[in-house]
Every structure is written in structure tokens, then in C-alpha cells.
Amino acid sequence: xxxxxxxxxxxxxxxxxxxxxxVPSVEVAxxxxxxxxxxxxxxxLRRLGGISFLIVRDGWGIVQVVAASDEELAPLxxxxxxxxxxxxxxxxxxxASQAPGGIELREPRITVLIAITETPPVILGKRxxxxxxxxxxxxxxxxxxxxxxxxxxxxxxxxxxxxxxxxSARSFTEIQSPxxxxxxxxxxxxxxxxxxxxxxxxxxxxxxxxxxxxxxVFERVFEVGPVFRAEPHDTTRHINEYxxxxxxxGFIESHFTIMAVARAVLASMMERFRAANxxxxxxxxxxxxxxxxxIPHLHFAEAQDLILRLHGVDVRGxxxxxxxxxxxxxxxxxxxxxxxxxxxxxxxxxxxxxxxHPDPARPEYSNSADLLFRGTELMTGGQxxxxxxxxxxxxxxxxxxxxxxxxxxETFRYGMPPHGGFAIGLERLLMQLTxxxxxxxxxxxxxxxxxxxx
Amino acid sequence: xxxxxxxxxxxxxxxxxxxxxxVPSVEVAxxxxxxxxxxxxxxxLRRLGGISFLIVRDGWGIVQVVAASDEELAPLxxxxxxxxxxxxxxxxxxxASQAPGGIELREPRITVLIAITETPPVILGKRxxxxxxxxxxxxxxxxxxxxxxxxxxxxxxxxxxxxxxxxSARSFTEIQSPxxxxxxxxxxxxxxxxxxxxxxxxxxxxxxxxxxxxxxVFERVFEVGPVFRAEPHDTTRHINEYxxxxxxxGFIESHFTIMAVARAVLASMMERFRAANxxxxxxxxxxxxxxxxxIPHLHFAEAQDLILRLHGVDVRGxxxxxxxxxxxxxxxxxxxxxxxxxxxxxxxxxxxxxxxHPDPARPEYSNSADLLFRGTELMTGGQxxxxxxxxxxxxxxxxxxxxxxxxxxETFRYGMPPHGGFAIGLERLLMQLTxxxxxxxxxxxxxxxxxxxx
Numbered sequence: 001x002x003x004x005x006x007x008x009x010x011x012x013x014x015x016x017x018x019x020x021x022x023v024p025s026v027e028v029a030x031x032x033x034x035x036x037x038x039x040x041x042x043x044x045l046r047r048l049g050g051i052s053f054l055i056v057r058d059g060w061g062i063v064q065v066v067a068a069s070d071e072e073l074a075p076l077x078x079x080x081x082x083x084x085x086x087x088x089x090x091x092x093x094x095x096a097s098q099a100p101g102g103i104e105l106r107e108p109r110i111t112v113l114i115a116i117t118e119t120p121p122v123i124l125g126k127r128x129x130x131x132x133x134x135x136x137x138x139x140x141x142x143x144x145x146x147x148x149x150x151x152x153x154x155x156x157x158x159x160x161x162x163x164x165x166x167x168s169a170r171s172f173t174e175i176q177s178p179x180x181x182x183x184x185x186x187x188x189x190x191x192x193x194x195x196x197x198x199x200x201x202x203x204x205x206x207x208x209x210x211x212x213x214x215x216x217v218f219e220r221v222f223e224v225g226p227v228f229r230a231e232p233h234d235t236t237r238h239i240n241e242y243x244x245x246x247x248x249x250g251f252i253e254s255h256f257t258i259m260a261v262a263r264a265v266l267a268s269m270m271e272r273f274r275a276a277n278x279x280x281x282x283x284x285x286x287x288x289x290x291x292x293x294x295i296p297h298l299h300f301a302e303a304q305d306l307i308l309r310l311h312g313v314d315v316r317g318x319x320x321x322x323x324x325x326x327x328x329x330x331x332x333x334x335x336x337x338x339x340x341x342x343x344x345x346x347x348x349x350x351x352x353x354x355x356x357h358p359d360p361a362r363p364e365y366s367n368s369a370d371l372l373f374r375g376t377e378l379m380t381g382g383q384x385x386x387x388x389x390x391x392x393x394x395x396x397x398x399x400x401x402x403x404x405x406x407x408x409x410e411t412f413r414y415g416m417p418p419h420g421g422f423a424i425g426l427e428r429l430l431m432q433l434t435x436x437x438x439x440x441x442x443x444x445x446x447x448x449x450x451x452x453x454x
Numbered sequence: 455x456x457x458x459x460x461x462x463x464x465x466x467x468x469x470x471x472x473x474x475x476x477v478p479s480v481e482v483a484x485x486x487x488x489x490x491x492x493x494x495x496x497x498x499l500r501r502l503g504g505i506s507f508l509i510v511r512d513g514w515g516i517v518q519v520v521a522a523s524d525e526e527l528a529p530l531x532x533x534x535x536x537x538x539x540x541x542x543x544x545x546x547x548x549x550a551s552q553a554p555g556g557i558e559l560r561e562p563r564i565t566v567l568i569a570i571t572e573t574p575p576v577i578l579g580k581r582x583x584x585x586x587x588x589x590x591x592x593x594x595x596x597x598x599x600x601x602x603x604x605x606x607x608x609x610x611x612x613x614x615x616x617x618x619x620x621x622s623a624r625s626f627t628e629i630q631s632p633x634x635x636x637x638x639x640x641x642x643x644x645x646x647x648x649x650x651x652x653x654x655x656x657x658x659x660x661x662x663x664x665x666x667x668x669x670x671v672f673e674r675v676f677e678v679g680p681v682f683r684a685e686p687h688d689t690t691r692h693i694n695e696y697x698x699x700x701x702x703x704g705f706i707e708s709h710f711t712i713m714a715v716a717r718a719v720l721a722s723m724m725e726r727f728r729a730a731n732x733x734x735x736x737x738x739x740x741x742x743x744x745x746x747x748x749i750p751h752l753h754f755a756e757a758q759d760l761i762l763r764l765h766g767v768d769v770r771g772x773x774x775x776x777x778x779x780x781x782x783x784x785x786x787x788x789x790x791x792x793x794x795x796x797x798x799x800x801x802x803x804x805x806x807x808x809x810x811h812p813d814p815a816r817p818e819y820s821n822s823a824d825l826l827f828r829g830t831e832l833m834t835g836g837q838x839x840x841x842x843x844x845x846x847x848x849x850x851x852x853x854x855x856x857x858x859x860x861x862x863x864e865t866f867r868y869g870m871p872p873h874g875g876f877a878i879g880l881e882r883l884l885m886q887l888t889x890x891x892x893x894x895x896x897x898x899x900x901x902x903x904x905x906x907x908x
Contacts (some may be wrong), residue, residue, distance in 0.1 A: 005593065022705065024625070040706050041670075041869055059673025059704070060625065084869035107584040114841065116869045141864045144671045144808030153671075157628040171478070171514065172726045176697045176880075179633070179680050180646075180900045182906040192634075193649035194657070197686060197903050198725070213908075216495075217598045219513025224736075225679060226633050232651060243630045250513070251476065251493050290569070387568065407908030410595045414494055415538035415570045426630075445664065449651050453638040454667075 006414070022088070025061035029103045031093045034330055037264045038063055038105065041145070042076075042085045042116075043323035044125030054108075055100070055324065056089055061091075061279070062147065064096070064104040065089050072108050079115035084145075088116035093356065113412040133438060140445055141454050151280035153444060155273060157429050158245075160224050162272040163245045166265050172175065172220040179203055179226065183190040183404040190230045203228035209247035212355070212384060215419045216411050219250040224426075230441065234449045236438040239427060241447040248421030255357075255367040255382040258420045262371060262379055265424075284434050289340035289373070291359055296333055297343035300365065303329055323376075330375020342372045352392040357383035357420070373432055381422025388412040402419070476542070479515035483557045485547045490561065492517055495531075495599070496539045496570075498579030508562075509554070509579065510543055511735040515733070515821070516601065518558040519543050526562050533569035537579055538599075540568035543805060553791055587892055594899055605734035605859075610697075610762050610884050612726050614678050615880075617699045620722040624675040624715070626701065632663030633680065637858040645683045657682035660877065663862045665702035666809070666838060670865050671872045673704040688903045690892040693881060695901040702875030709811075709821040709836040712874045713751065713797055716825060716833055719878075720795070721745040738888050741792035743827070750787055753799035754819060773805040777830075784829025796826045810873070811837035821874070827886055835876025842866040871886055 021040045023031055040058035047053075052073055054065040067073045079085070091105030122131050122139050128145040129136070136143050143149055164174065184191040184202040192203040208225050214221040227244045247265075252258060259451050273281060281288065298306070304316045305326055315325060321344065333342035346365040350360055357367040368382030385391055390411050396404050402409060427442035440446040445454055476493045477485055501507075505526055508519040521527045533539070536608065548587030552612035566676030574682070576585050576593050583590070583600040590597050597603055599866065618628065631766040638645040638656040644893045646657040663675050681698045695767040701719075706712060724742050727735060761782055769779060787796035800819040803812055839845055845866050849856050856863055881896035894900040899908055 021796075026611060038873070059627075059671070086869045086871045086888060113871060114865075114869050118867065120868045124645070139864075141670070141861050142868055144668070150671060153629070154627060156630075160628055160630075161622065164615070164618075168615065173608060174614055175607070175898060176610075176614075176680065178695055178901055179908060180682070180695050180901050192650070194646050196646065196906060197684075199905055199906075214593050214598070214898070217513070217604060226630065230633070230651075241632055241634050352526050407595050410593075410908075413570075413572065414574045414596055415540045417493070417540045417567060425731050441599050444668070447632055447634050452634060452653075452655055452862075 001278040001410055013151050021285040025056075025058045025063045025101075027064070028063055028093055028105070029101055030096055032103060033092060033093060035092050035107075037088060037090045038065075038104075039088050040086070042081065042083055042087055044083065045076075045258045048074060051193075054088060054089070054110075057145070057147070062100050064099040065091060065108045065110075066096075066104050066106050066309055067108055067110075068106075072110065074393055075110040075112050079306060080117045081112045081115040082117060082119060083123075084111055084120055084142075085116045087112055101371075102184065123291075133440070137320075137440055137451060138454070139444060144444060148283055149441075151277070151283045151413055152430055152434055152436070152442060154280050155277055155434065156426055156442070157300045158272050158276050159426060159429060160245070162269040163224065164222065166268040167220070167222045167261075169441040170220065170261070170264075172222045172249070173214075175207075175211065175214050175218075175220040175221045175223050175227065177207040177214075177223060180229070183389060192228050205229055206244060207246050208353075208355075208423075210403075211246055211421060212416075212419065213408065213411045215248050215250045216414075216416055219417075220247075222247040232449055235430075236440070239439055239443060239446050239448055241358055242428075242443065245426055247423075250417045250419040252383060252418050252420050254256060254418075255345060255369045255420055258381050258383070258422055259295070259345075259371075262369075262381065262422050263291065265294050286434050288433075291341060292339050294340075295341045295343055295371070296339050297345055297369070298350065299328070299330070301346065303344050306332060320346045326372055326377060327375040330372050333372070334374075340374050343369045345369045352382075355356040355384045355391070355402070357385050357418075369422075376432055378429060379424045380422065380424050383418065384422035386416045386418050455767055457652075461496060461793050463593050466834070468766050479512045479555075482517055482559070483555055485502040485545060486549055487543060487547050489561075490559075491542060491544045491679055492519075493538070493567075496537055496541055498537065499530075499804075508543070508564075510541060511601075516554050517543075518553040519545060519560050519562045519563075519564075520550075520560050521562055522560075523817070525772075526564065529564040531564050533566040534571045535566045535569040535645060536571060537568045537577075538574055538596075539566055540597050540599045541566055546768065587894070591900060591905065592895055592908070600899060602737055603895075605731075605737045606884055606888055606890070606896060608640075608734050609727060609731055610880055610890065611898070613723055613880060613883060614697075614699070614728050616680065616723040617719055620719050621674070621676045621701055621715075624674065624718075626676045626703070627668075627672040628663075629665065629668050629672075629675045630679065631632050631658070631661040631677060632667075633682070646682050646684045651833045660682055660698060662807075662809075663859075664878075665700055666873065667862065667865045669702050669704045670868075670870055673871075674701075675703075676701040686903055690894070691882075693897060693900050695895055696882075696897065697880040699878040699880055700875065701877075702873060704871045704873040706837060706872050706874050708872075709799060709823045709874055710836050712802060712876055713749070713799075713823050714839070716823075716835065716876050717745065722868050742887075745795060749795045749797055749825070750791040750793050751799055751823070752783070753800045754798055755800065757798050759812065760786060765773075773802045774837065780826055780831060781829040784826050786827070788828075797823050798826060801821045806836075808852055808854070809838045809845070811839050823876075825876075830886055832883060832886060833876050834880045835874065836872035837872065840866060840870045840872050 023036045040056045043055040043057035045054050052067040056063050073211040086113040089108050096104040124146050180201050181204050194201050206227050209356050223246045228241050308314050333339045347368045349366045352366050359365045359367050370377050371379040427439050430442040431439045477490045488831050494510045497509040497511035499508050506521040510517050541564040543562050545562040548560050551590045578600050634655050635658050648655050658676040660681050677700045762768050801822045803820045806820050813819045824831050825833040880895050884894045884896040
């Protein structure tokens with residue numbers, strides 16, 4: 001039980017330097033026998049006979065406070081302080097095997113900083129947060145306070161930090177590319193348009209063009225930032241603003257270089273989750289996948305052959321994998337390689353964006369790689385074209401004018417090495433890792449076709 | 455000279471793991487006497503008698519290559535490869551006190567990966583990048599490749615990393631707040647409007663409301679992300695999209711807690727610049743400021759008195775400081791305290807946003823703090839209101855309906871401790887630190903009233 005008691009296991013050694021003597025929940029156990037002060041929100045209040053159990057929640061976890069008399073509780077009663085009231089509580093730290101974290105605060109002296117007398121529209125004080133998806137999202141201001149919700153977002157923070165650290169250690173430079181762009185180019189449709197001082201502008205669907213441009217500057221770059229997709233779908237797998245973890249690098253051999261970086265990034269993330277988020281994982285009941293030393297990979301054509309052989313379904317000639325195909329391949333990777341991860345390489349060129357590099361040996365296939373995690377796409381990437389003439393030809397072949405791409409094309413006109421990169425959607429990673437029923441639950445304040453608030 | 459030779463001084467130990475045997479510029483000196491391979495762009499080519507000096511630029515710095523014969527240069531001539539061509543160069547590393555970084559590559563074998571035969575529209579191969587501001591920005595795809603431009607952006611990357619690390623070490627949680635919002639609330643005017651599936655939406659001017667909401671969840675949060683201001687000004691100090699470094703924390707004493715965090719953040723940034731960006735600073739001729747153990751602070755009213763006393767100008771009664779006032783105060787901090795930094799506290803309530811917390815002792819003044827750096831505002835922050843009733847009163851006093859703020863206000867309706875935070879504009883920091891003539895040069899791809907590209 002004690003693993004579920006405090007959500008956050010990260011080191012909080014310096015947390016107190018600026019907080020006037022209070023002890024954060026995650027450090028209380030280190031003060032057993034001492035009289036200390038904690039601060040936080042009244043998460044729950046339970047009575048058992050003459051004894052009251054207060055659960056106080058701070059930014060990192062919860063602490064049980066035991067009031068043995070009505071007198072000790074009097075400050076709450078006087079102020080009519082209910083759930084979510086903000087409290088200071090002084091008390092003696094005592095070992096208590098049944099309590100969250102194995103400790104509780106006894107002989108409490110309670111100070112009510114802010115008394116909340118109105119009942120919140122959702123009950124936060126239970127182990128599980130019981131509410132419909134709509135209520136969860138409408139009341140995100142409050143539901144985010146629940147330990148199980150915080151655990152998801154803390155995993156997200158760890159994922160971002162790990163991504164940045166892994167790449168920084170390999171001499172990648174962080175960039176911030178503009179989100180306001182002149183041309184709704186890359187994806188064609190599905191972009192948000194806005195009025196920019198009297199002329200049209202668009203919200204960036206991805207930092208793709210800018211990260212490639214920056215390979216000409218720093219060779220290795222990454223960005224963590226919002227991207228915007230005006231997709232008019234209301235499903236459990238769509239949101240219209242999400243956080244993209246993007247990298248791009250120069251002087252690669254092929255898409256296999258990119259795959260090696262992706263493997264390193266994933267392995268570091270899992271390590272970090274294990275080290276920094278053990279309590280979050282326990283609270284959410286998440287078993288982390290192992291990242292194999294080499295993630296198995298399968299060419300697109302072989303994948304289609306495999307599906308025919310194993311399942312009798314002939315998908316050869318299809319330009320892409322269906323969700324069912326991906327699930328079958330995920331099962332195969334699990335059974336054959338004991339791996340939750342599988343790279344599918346060499347997707348046909350005809351379904352890939354114009355900047356995709358073909359396989360020199362089989363030009364109808366691409367030097368691309370998608371990573372499947374437990375049978376669902378988690379990451380997409382690959383090698384890009386790097387010769388100016390190849391870009392002009394690729395656009396001409398698609399009957400697209402090069403004019404709106406002039407700045408982007410200048411990169412290749414004036415020298416670019418072989419390069420490539422990948423992108424991971426943060427929310428999709430969190431959804432798949434923690435088994436959330438909707439991607440809308442993997443972001444603090446989701447934007448969907450019906451939802452612009454809170 | 456050798457400090458200016460390679461831009462990046464950061465450790466690049468693992469840079470090579472994925473790059474098939476090439477040695478990055480910043481590691482070449484460690485291979486003196488060996489025959490190695492480098493890769494990069496032809497930055498410049500100079501002839502001196504029968505000898506040719508090639509400067510090869512990679513993502514981190516430059517390396518001089520000496521060709522003693524036309525034969526060694528033949529691959530360039532054959533391919534008509536001019537500046538910005540992408541090359542592999544094998545050669546023997548030799549000490550050469552006059553060369554950048556004190557080393558050069560001799561007996562070169564050059565392979566041209568990509569031959570550039572067209573002359574780029576800006577000359578990148580000189581120590582200084584000579585171009586008008588407009589050309590600098592129009593050609594940002596190329597000008598960003600110049601060592602002096604890269605140095606600015608690498609300082610930016612260090613600033614972001616340092617901000618995150620300093621706060622993470624104090625148990626702050628990283629958040630990503632939505633950039634698409636329903637109400638154009640906070641600033642009133644100056645927001646970009648867009649069509650969101652048939653209804654209006656706006657681009658967030660700041661994460662202010664969301665970071666406060668998240669104090670109710672994690673107590674301590676930070677965000678590094680884009681913000682959007684539709685300010686129709688074309689000046690050297692305005693851009694319409696910039697990167698904001700935001701933090702917010704709960705259970706503070708007053709704005710002085712926030713000032714202590716700001717000081718810690720700045721001190722860490724300067725330390726990081728010193729450790730990771732020594733060559734960048736040398737290239738840009740930047741002398742870093744010292745961050746005093748305690749940054750001097752002055753109340754707004756005292757600041758006005760001081761200006762009267764020192765300069766004979768009576769600005770008492772003005773609700774804000776003018777740029778001239780700020781310069782005078784900057785000079786005073788330098789002369790009186792030997793400090794490039796000065797906190798001005800207690801700005802009058804009437805010019806501050808509605809969520810500003812008043813000074814309990816003098817309610818016409820606020821618990822706010824602006825940080826001046828060499829006489830210009832660098833950071834703004836302070837304590838916020840935390841009581842629901844105070845928010846309702848503050849809005850009523852301004853004749854503003856609370857309705858569009860319903861989600862935000864829910865945070866305070868259901869319990870919030872005293873809290874506050876600050877924001878630093880990344881580009882402004884870089885401009886002030888490196889003495890750039892325009893803030894537009896402090897971001898990769900600036901957006902201004904006339905500029906949406908590249």
C-alpha cells in the first residue's frame with residue numbers, strides 16, 4: 001500500500017528552501033518522531049468512532065492526520081471548512097503501517113488558511129476519480145488535482161525532460177520554431193487560419209520545415225512545443241492541439257540512424273519513469289515496457305507478407321497499414337521477439353509526404369520508419385530528401401508549385417547533408433503507456449471540435 | 455584568438471556515436487597527430503600564394519583545412535563546389551597557433567557530398583555577417599548558419615535549459631498550457647482571433663491563468679512556450695510571437711519569495727552561460743553580469759523620490775516608470791550597489807492587472823516586483839490574489855463581468871493558497887544580454903507586423 005501513498009518519488013531536497021519551514025508530504029517520513037508543519041488542501045475527512053482522519057494533499061502527495069478529539073478538529077468546524085480548504089497542520093510524525101506512506105501526523109494543531117464551505121462539483125477525496133469523461137474535462141481545473149490525474153501529467157513532464165536530456169547529451173540544440181506561418185502548406189487541409197494584421201496566417205501543423213532548416217545550422221536539433229491540427233473529428237484519438245516531441249539530425253546513414261536515436265530516447269524515458277515516477281506508475285497500475293537493446297524491425301513488404309501467412313488476409317498492394325494490421329504486427333513482435341516495440345520500415349512512397357527519401361535500392365519504398373508500441377503507432381520518422389533538385393522533382397511530380405516553399409527550399413539550394421528525424425506525440429505516448437480511454441485525458445486542457453475551455 | 459575559433463564549448467563526448475566515424479569540430483584538437491575525417495559545409499576558401507585555406511563549418515564550430523597543392527583541391531574544382539557545399543574532409547590534425555582553435559587539418563582528401571555552384575545571397579564566410587536588418591531576417595534560413603547568429607541561439611537554448619533545471623531542482627513541475635483559448639480576456643485588445651470550427655477562438659497572450667490554476671494542482675509549475683501578442687507596432691522592441699519563461703508557486707510569503715526564485719534562476723543562467731557558452735560569449739563580445747547574492751530592491755515610491763533627488767525630475771504620482779526612469783534607476787543600482795540588476799517593488803495597483811495582490815500595509819501599492827537589468831525591464835512578477843471574494847471584488851471594481859473567467863475563478867472558489875510567479879521573455883533576455891540592435895535578431899524566425907516568413 002505504501003507505494004500508492006505519495007504520488008511523487010522524485011527528490012525534493014531543496015523544496016523547502018523557499019517555504020518557511022513546512023515539510024512537503026514526500027519528506028514527512030524522514031521526520032518521524034518530530035513535530036513538524038505541513039501545508040496543503042483538505043483532500044478528505046473520515047470519521048471512525050471518535051477518531052477523525054484528515055487527508056491533507058500538497059503538490060506532491062498526501063499525508064494522513066489523525067485527530068483524536070473534537071477539540072483538535074475545532075478550527076475546521078469553526079470555519080465550516082470542507083474539502084479543498086487550504087490548511088496548515090502541525091503535528092508529530094508517527095509510523096503507522098496502515099496510513100498512506102506508512103506515516104501519519106498525530107496531536108495536530110490545525111490552522112485554516114482558506115475555508116471552503118461550498119461542496120466542489122466533483123469528489124476528489126476518493127482513491128478513484130469517478131466522473132464521466134465530459135465532467136472530467138469540463139471540471140479539469142479541479143479534476144487535475146486528483147492524485148491519479150496528477151500522476152499522468154507528471155509522467156508527461158518526465159517524458160519531456162527525458163527527451164531533452166537524451167538529445168542534449170548527444171549535442172542536439174533546442175530550438176523554438178514559429179507557430180504562426182504564412183502558408184498552409186504541409187498537410188494541405190486541416191489547418192487553422194487566422195487574421196494576421198489584415199492578411200491570412202496559419203497555425204503550424206508541425207515544426208517539420210523549420211527543424212529541417214535548422215539542420216543546416218546546428219546539424220542536430222530538437223523541439224518540444226504545441227502543434228495544431230484542424231481535424232474535424234470527435235474521437236477518443238483526436239485532439240486539435242497537442243505537444244510534439246520533434247528531433248532532426250544531419251549526416252545520417254539512413255533511417256536506421258534515426259531509429260537508433262529513437263531507441264535511445266525511449267530507453268531513457270522508461271529509465272526516468274522508473275527512477276522518478278515509481279509512485280505515479282503504481283497509482284496508475286502501469287507496467288513499463290522493456291526497451292530491447294535492439295528494437296526488432298520489419299520492412300513494410302515483409303509485414304504484409306507476414307499478415308498473409310499468419311492471418312490469411314492479403315493486404316499486399318495496400319499503401320498503408322490498417323489499425324488491425326498494426327495490432328497483428330504488435331502481437332507478432334511480442335510473440336516472436338518478446339518486444340512491446342516494433343519498427344516497420346520502408347512504407348510505400350506514394351502515401352508519404354513529398355520530402356520523404358526513397359529507398360535507393362527500391363525507389364517505390366521509402367527510407368522511413370514508424371514505431372509501433374503494443375500494436376499502435378507511437379512515432380513516425382525517417383530520412384528526408386536533401387538535394388535541391390530532388391525537392392523540385394518531388395513537388396513537380398505532385399503538381400505542387402514550389403513558390404510557397406521558397407524559404408524552405410533555400411535550405412537545400414545552399415547545401416544540406418543527408419538528414420532525417422522523428423516526431424512523438426506526447427499525449428499519444430501517455431495514453432498508450434497508461435491505458436487511458438481517451439487521448440483527451442492525456443493533456444491538461446484538451447482542445448477538441450467541441451471544446452475550447454477550460 | 456583560439457577562444458573565437460569554435461563556437462560551442464559544450465561537451466560533445468557522445469556526438470559521434472551515431473555518425474560513422476567523423477570527428478566534430480569541437481573534438482578535433484583531441485586528435486592531434488592523427489588522420490581523421492570531418493564533415494560540414496564549405497564556410498570559406500582563401501588562397502595565399504600556392505596554398506589554399508578551407509574553413510569547414512559543422513554544427514558546432516569551424517576547422518581550418520590547408521591544401522598545399524591544386525591536386526588536393528581538385529575535387530572542389532571538378533564539382534564546381536563553392537561556398538556552402540557539403541564536404542567530407544580527411545586529414546592529419548596539426549597544431550597551428552594562427553588557425554582557429556589552434557589546429558588545422560593537413561594533407562586533406564576532400565569528398566564533395568553536395569556541390570553548391572550558385573553563390574548564396576549573403577556571404578557567410580566572413581567573421582562578421584554584414585547585411586541590413588531586413589536581409590538578415592529575410593534570409594534567416596541562411597544567416598542563421600553564421601557563427602555569430604548561432605551563438606545567440608545557443609545562448610537561448612542554454613537559458614531555457616537552465617530555467618527548467620533550476621526550477622526542477624526545486625520540485626517545480628513542467629506544464630504545457632493550451633495556446634488556443636475561448637476568451638480574449640487577459641489583455642483585452644491585442645489578441646489574434648481565429649476561426650475554430652465555426653466559432654471564435656484566440657491565441658493565448660500568456661499562460662497566466664493556466665499557471666495559476668496549476669498551482670492548485672502541483673503548487674509549483676513552470677512553462678516554456680510561445681505566446682502571441684497582436685501589437686501593431688513595428689519597433690526594435692516588438693515581436694508578435696515570443697517565448698515566455700513562466701513560473702508560478704504556492705504558499706509564498708509575499709512577492710519577496712518570487713524575487714528569491716528569480717534571483718536563483720538568473721544566477722544559474724549566468725553560471726550555465728559561463729560553463730557551456732564561453733566561446734559563444736567571446737564571439738559576441740559579451741561580458742556576463744554578476745548576479746549579487748541579494749539583488750538590491752527599491753520600492754516604487756522610493757524610486758520616484760530618488761529620481762527627484764538625483765535628477766530633479768518629479769515623477770511622483772505617475773502610475774508607472776518611464777524608460778528614462780528605468781535607465782536612471784539602473785545607473786543608480788550600478789553606482790550605489792555595483793549591481794546590473796535591481797528589483798523595483800510595489801508598483802501602484804491602478805496600472806497592474808486585476809489578479810495583482812495589494813500590499814496589505816499600503817493597499818494603493820501592489821505586492822509586485824519588476825526586475826531591471828542594466829536599466830531595462832527584464833522580468834515582471836509578484837503575488838496574486840488568492841481569495842475568491844477578492845477576485846469577484848477586483849473584477850467588479852473594473853466593471854468586468856466574471857462570466858468569461860468562470861473556469862479560472864473556479865480555482866479560487868475551491869481553495870488556493872497565497873501564490874505568485876514571474877515571466878521572462880526569452881528574446882528580451884537575449885537582446886539585452888548580447889546587445890542586439892533589435893529583438894527581431896534574438897529569435898530564429900521573427901514575426902512582426904510585416905513579417906510572417908521565413
